[in-house]
Amino acid sequence: KQEVTQIPAALSVPEGENLVLNCSFTDSAIYNLQWFRQDPGKGLTSLLLIQSSQREQTSGRLNASLDKSSGRSTLYIAASQPGDSATYLCAVRPRGDSSYKLIFGSGTRLLVRP
Amino acid sequence: DTGVSQDPRHKITKRGQNVTFRCDPISEHNRLYWYRQTLGQGPEFLTYFQNEAQLEKSRLLSDRFSAERPKGSFSTLEIQRTEQGDSAMYLCASIEPGGGEQYFGPGTRLTVT
Numbered sequence: 001k002q003e004v005t006q007i008p009a010a011l012s013v014p015e016g017e018n019l020v021l022n023c024s025f026t027d028s029a030i031y032n033l034q035w036f037r038q039d040p041g042k043g044l045t046s047l048l049l050i051q052s053s054q055r056e057q058t059s060g061r062l063n064a065s066l067d068k069s070s071g072r073s074t075l076y077i078a079a080s081q082p083g084d085s086a087t088y089l090c091a092v093r094p095r096g097d098s099s100y101k102l103i104f105g106s107g108t109r110l111l112v113r114p
Numbered sequence: 115d116t117g118v119s120q121d122p123r124h125k126i127t128k129r130g131q132n133v134t135f136r137c138d139p140i141s142e143h144n145r146l147y148w149y150r151q152t153l154g155q156g157p158e159f160l161t162y163f164q165n166e167a168q169l170e171k172s173r174l175l176s177d178r179f180s181a182e183r184p185k186g187s188f189s190t191l192e193i194q195r196t197e198q199g200d201s202a203m204y205l206c207a208s209i210e211p212g213g214g215e216q217y218f219g220p221g222t223r224l225t226v227t
Contacts, residue, residue, distance in 0.1 A: 004156070034215065043205060044157070044218035045116070089156050093213075099170045100213050101147060104156030 002027045002094050006105035014113050021075040021108045023090035028068050035064050035075050036089040080112045118219035126225045134192045135222045139208030146189050151203040196226045
């Protein structure tokens, strides 16, 4: 059974700092991995999607990497800003699951202090 | 705005009442998903549709829950005889034919008092 873990559960950093959020999954048989952002009481906004054949994806100040063999992904946020404060969730789509459903971690709550 | 809409955004109900939520996916997306998210946790899969067919239901979906997608467009999720443990955020997502990125709606926050 696929399980997704995110560490740390919460993180507080001063503005301007570069930071790394971690995601690990127990079964390397994945089709893709998606990083989401969730603001309090809101839905999920997709940030980056990495296919299993890819090693990384970049969007602006965000860079996500994938090491499928070790079951790990990282989300790197450069030059953090207070507006980056949110919960960041990673989710995997298991390979061979015809439903395409996502398995989520519990998220990392990020606070960027001005 | 991802293009997936949900209604209502918030619902407060008393225990034992029935509630119904609606999700409108992106129009060309043939797959629609329902997830439930409790405080401090990630979303958990409940059920999904391909067009109008409900193809999988999680064990989380007790017999008090029913979902429909009658014409392969919008979907409804009904909870009968609500319990306090049903309090959660109910999220809807859709995906284009062939798979790829899932797009989530803003969610419906249910509070059962």
